[in-house]
Each structure stands twice: as C-alpha cells, then as structure tokens.
Amino acid sequence: MTQMFDIARRLSNRPLALVRTEVDLLAAALRGEALAPQAVFGQPAERERQYGLIDGVAIIPVRGVLFQGAGGCSWATGYDWIRRGFLAALSDSEVRAIVLDIDSPGGEVAGCFDLADTIHASRGIKPIASILSESAYSAAYALASSADPGRLSVPRTGGTGSIGVIWMHVDWSKALSDFGLAVSFITYGARKADGHAEIPLSKEARERFQADVDMMGDLFVTTVARNRNLSAAQVRDTEAATFLGQKGVDLGLADAVLAPDAAFLSLLDELG
Template structure:
C-alpha cells in the first residue's frame, strides 16, 4: 500500500494504516562495527592493564628467591653435575630501570646482582663467565657491579672470568678488572681508562637570539656546569678536582685487579682505546680468543675437566613485551633544538664511558 493510498483511507472504513519499516543503511552498520571494535579494544586494554598491575604487585612483593626463578638456565654445551654459568653484561651501565607501558624493566645493575646471587646459591655452579659488551656508563653503576663481582668471589671462592666481545671500554673495563682472568676477542675494543664529564655550553647561541638567563643562585659556584653560562676558572678547577679523584679510583682498580704498578697503569690510562692485541701487549688482558677459549680457561681455573655450560636468560612475559614494544613505538627520529633538551644532554655527571661508542638497536 502506498502512502497515497494510506492517506485516502477515510476513518470508519475498518482499515488501519500499515507502516513499512525502512531497512538500515550501510552507514548504520559501519557505525555499529566501529563502536564494537573500539569497545573490544578498550576492554582488552583494561584487562591487560589490570593483569599487569597484578603481575607488577606480585613481582614487587615476591621474595628474592621467587624473583631469581624468573631467570632461567639455558644449556649451551657440555655435561656433568658441575656447571659454569655465563652471565651477559651488555649495553650502557646504569642503575636506572627502563620504563615500559605497564612494568619497569630492571636496570643492568639489578640484573647482574640477581644472576650473581643465583650463581652463588647454586652449589653446582663452580665458576662464572661474564660476557662483557659495554662501553661503560655511570660511575656509580660501574662501581656497584665491580663490587658485586668482588663480593661474589670473596664469599663463594668461585672463579670469575671475563670474555670481552665487541666493546669492553671504560666502565666496561672497570668491571672486567674484578675478574680472575680476562679473555678478549681479537677484534675487541677496550681501554678508554678515564673519566668524562659531558658539558654543552649554549651561552653564545641563546645570546644571539636575545635570550637571557636570569637564574638566581646562592653562591658563585651554585650554577657550576650550567650550559647557559660561560664556565669560570674557579668552576673548571672544582670539576677538574672531581675528575682527578675519580680517575685515581679507576687506575687503582686496574692496578689492583691486574696486579700492575700504579704508575705503569697511569702511563697507559690516558683515555685511549686499545684493540684486543694492543691490550694484551699492555697487560690489560690475559689472552686473545673466542668464547670456547674463555670457557676452557674458566674450567681450568675452577679445576674442572668437564662441566655443563649454562647461560642465564630472562624470559619476558606479556607485560615485559608490551613495555619493550612501547619503547620502540614512541621513539623519535627527529632532531629539535630545544633549550631544556640541551640542558638534559649536558648532564654534569662524570662517567666511565667511551663517548665514541654508538650502537643502533
């Protein structure tokens, strides 16, 4: 029945108008689909968020033994009840944890301690082989790891050998000096014994654009290291004194660890880097070789004829993977000239770091 027919029906004839429901258009179903999609995404995100909070709470409140179990053993080779544990120490040495979306990834300092503790508690582990691939990093982080290694050796009487990979420079060498022996890969870059305090000065740049720094300080040396002011002679003297003290600490560590005369160490500790071969000639390493050579030496020092070689590895859960993914997701490849950014980059912390090292993930 058409609309015209419906309109022509007079009241009282017994006929009732019939209304025909129009079908939904394509736009309606697209809207429904999008709404459902966003609802499911929100629900999934909420479930993951709640789950990650529960997991984070469990990790934080768990005992140290439970935390250690999160690091698993992977058998590399060999057999027998006695084990040699390989512990990797890779990247910039830092005490700071890496933030993800849900969970924080433990710092390298925490990871090394966790794995050394696990090796200490395992009576089957007779020795540890540290795989070092690091240009160094923070002075405190380097010293903490060094102390962890020396403490492990003292308390367990287990041997520790370092196997240097691509780079074991500055703080990477600092921690290596704690080992009973050092094996360097033939292509290893090591050395860089010294301290660096990166400082950027943009005083002339900001003056060019009419920017003035009106900071108010309580003393002449309060703004020491500021990138917005030219460094004074007094400021330079203060910073140089700090650098000299931390440098002396570094050379003392090398002198003790390598059983070398302090003055002899100073002669080769001018900050330069060395190849594995040059380091061997200078007495900074014990031999050149590959991983299998380092394993053989470790077994010899531990008095083992056979051993199961294991590697400690962290297996990431869903929350860890989400955290790691977020770091990649939000990385910026653009370069901006920003004063606050320059201030962050001009961090006045001294470091045991080979500044020439650059690694892209």
C-alpha cells in the same frame, strides 16, 4: 630542539667512564627508553635467575652503555641489574662458575666502582671469568678486570682499556641568546649554578670539576691496579688509550686472546 636540550642536560655535569662515541646511547638509557630483559647468547635471560645457565656456568651479559639502574637490553645495561644476577649466581647451588659476557663501551661512573668491588670481593667463592665477545672499554673494563686473575680473554679484534674519566659541559648560552631567550638563576650559594648549560663555564667551576674528575680517575687507576696486580704507574701510563687484542695482553690488561666460544670451552675444560 627540545630533545637536543634534554640530551645535553642529561649529559652535562655527569662524569662518564665511556668511549666518547656512545654518549647518545647513554642519554637514551638514562631516559629509561626500551629497557627490557637482557638476552644471553641469543636467548632471553631466565627471569628467575636473571642469567643464562650452560653446563653449570652462569652467563651474565654486560652489553652496551652501562648506567646506574636496574634495567637491561641489548644496547644498555644497569649496574644493579648485573649485581642482582651476579649475587644470585653466587648463591645458586646449580652454578659452579660465573662468566661476565662483555661487549660494552663503558658508561656512568656512578655505581661502577661499587659493582667492581663487589665482584672483586667475591673472588674465591666460585670461579669468575670475563669473556669479551668484543670489547670492554672504560667502565666496562673496570668490571672485566674484577674477574679472577688469568680469566680475562679478548678476541683478536676486540679491545681493552680506556681507563679514564670524561666530563662534558655544553654551553647553550649563545644558542639561547640567538633564539632571543635569556636565563636568570636565583640561587643560594655562590657555586649553586656551576655547570649549568645555560651559562658559560667559569674558571672556578672548571677547576672544581677537574678536581672531581681527577679524583674519580685516580679511583679508576687504583681499582684496575688492584684487580690486575699492576702498579698504579703502569695503569696511569696507558693515558686512557684503547688497545686491541694482543696489545692489551702485552700490557697486562687481559690474559689471553681467544674467540668467545673458545674462551667458554676453555673454562668448561678447566672446570672438568
């Protein structure tokens, strides 16, 4: 029961750019469980570089649930962890191109768009490619879309999209009442307790949180539109749906349908 309440509190009042089925992994990531150095193509990431290096190409894994933090493991990756590796690769004289090796359902809104802006602003310094080993949904797609134009590949069974934001409120008030528990809040400010799981969500609180979600959703749309040279209407019309393989290419969300190894070899051929 204690763990259930802890997970609920962690996910309440937190905007997510995440495929809904992965919220339990995010809860674990936010608790800081099992965060260890990332693995790249089955090998530990180099401690000094924080990325793998193959034939002059830095490979930065973007795996699992994404969150605001500096850790990384096979099922969760921190935005700060990605940023450090990316910026180090930009300044590394041995690196001639950067690959974001992505398979992620998305994650936290916090930190996502700042990192996407950092990647986008680095275009032209070195080639930047997003190679999806499977899927890049929601926050992961925001990062994937920031790579160079023409360099976002997705495998046939992989997906892109989910360009939207979700916010979950869990109302534990009836469960608490059933256990004979009553929670009283003593606050300064009429809206201070809005969104707490121990009380029902009021109409005023819902409207305020909806406005916040709308603002972040608009930021997501404008970010992808900029990154992919699409109109905001084109991006918004996807209605946060997900698209497999060629369908994502048809909509302008990806550039090619390629298996990860084929996409990497294509980049090496391009680099010469």
